[in-house]
Amino acid sequence: MLDAKITPFIKPLLKPLISFLDQQGVAPNHVTLAGFVLGLLAVPFIILNWWWVALCCIILNRVLDGIDGELARYQKSSSSAGGYLDICLDFLFYASIPLAFGIADPINWGIPAMVLLATFIGTGSSFLAFAIAAEKFQIARPQFANKSFYYMQGLTEGTETIIVFLAFCIWPQYFAEMAYIFAAACAVTVATRIAGGFSTLDKVERSVKAKNAREHQA
Numbered sequence: 527m528l529d530a531k532i533t534p535f536i537k538p539l540l541k542p543l544i545s546f547l548d549q550q551g552v553a554p555n556h557v558t559l560a561g562f563v564l565g566l567l568a569v570p571f572i573i574l575n576w577w578w579v580a581l582c583c584i585i586l587n588r589v590l591d592g593i594d595g596e597l598a599r600y601q602k603s604s605s606s607a608g609g610y611l612d613i614c615l616d617f618l619f620y621a622s623i624p625l626a627f628g629i630a631d632p633i634n635w636g637i638p639a640m641v642l643l644a645t646f647i648g649t650g651s652s653f654l655a656f657a658i659a660a661e662k663f664q665i666a667r668p669q670f671a672n673k674s675f676y677y678m679q680g681l682t683e684g685t686e687t688i689i690v691f692l693a694f695c696i697w698p699q700y701f702a703e704m705a706y707i708f709a710a711a712c713a714v715t716v717a718t719r720i721a722g723g724f725s726t727l728d729k730v731e732r733s734v735k736a737k738n739a740r741e742h743q744a
Contacts, residue, residue, distance in 0.1 A: 544597050554598035554608055561590030562615040565622070572626035572695070580626075581695035587619060588688050616684075617650050623691050627701050638705035645712035649682060652719040659723075663730050682708065682715045 547557070565587030571580035594612060598604040621643060628639030690708045694701050 540593055540596055544593060544600050547593070547597055548600055552597070554594045554601070554603060555611060557590050557594040557597060558608070558612050558615060561587045561594065562619060564590065565619040569622050569626040572623070573630045575630065575698070577695045577698055581692055584623070584688065584691050584695065591616065613654075617646075620646055620650075620687060623694070624705065627694060627698075627705075631701075635701050635705075638702040638709075642705045642709045642712070645709045645716065648716035649712050649719070652716050652723065656719065656723040656727075659727050663727070663734070682712045686711070 564583050568580040568583035568587070571577075571583060591612070594608070595604075598608055624639040624642045624646070628636045628643075686708075690704060693704055697704070
């Protein structure tokens with residue numbers, strides 16, 4: 527929900543760093559991989575209850591995730607392969623944080639972590655499944671014109687997820703409550719994406735069939 531609003535404010539802040547990385551010959555995929563590794567480092571720190579170190583790892587992951595795509599566009603090297611790598615590693619990172627909390631305290635946090643992971647599967651699958659169909663029908667998405675895939679909006683997106691992850695690390699004693707609340711919000715996202723995606727694709731397919739029928743008659 528917040529991604530489209532936050533992105534225009536973040537991009538100008540990244541320009542000096544992107545220019546520096548380009549001068550050093552850093553490739554966008556290297557930034558993607560470095561961000562993923564730093565994000566995964568949050569897992570052992572969460573298990574050890576080193577909350578502030580884990581929080582820093584999560585922040586660094588998100589900063590680098592914002593840089594890789596902008597660096598690719600700056601270098602005019604954007605590619606489907608790079609976009610694929612980025613989204614795969616993003617979803618693995620997202621799943622790793624609830625998993626880490628579940629491992630850290632399986633008695634109190636295990637079930638909330640599993641519930642949250644289940645809803646993450648729903649948000650991720652509804653997101654990516656529609657992206658495949660949107661690519662097939664070339665459905666435009668002006669809010670995210672620079673994305674290498676169709677970016678389907680929802681109540682819980684990347685920005686909201688990271689805010690919640692940071693809240694987990696700042697107030698870990700409330701992990702269970704926050705996990706359940708965010709899982710409920712994710713469930714709303716899943717329902718609206720499925721309903722909206724089905725309706726959109728149904729209309730597009732009907733339009734295409736009607737157009738083909740008219741052309742056949744002509």
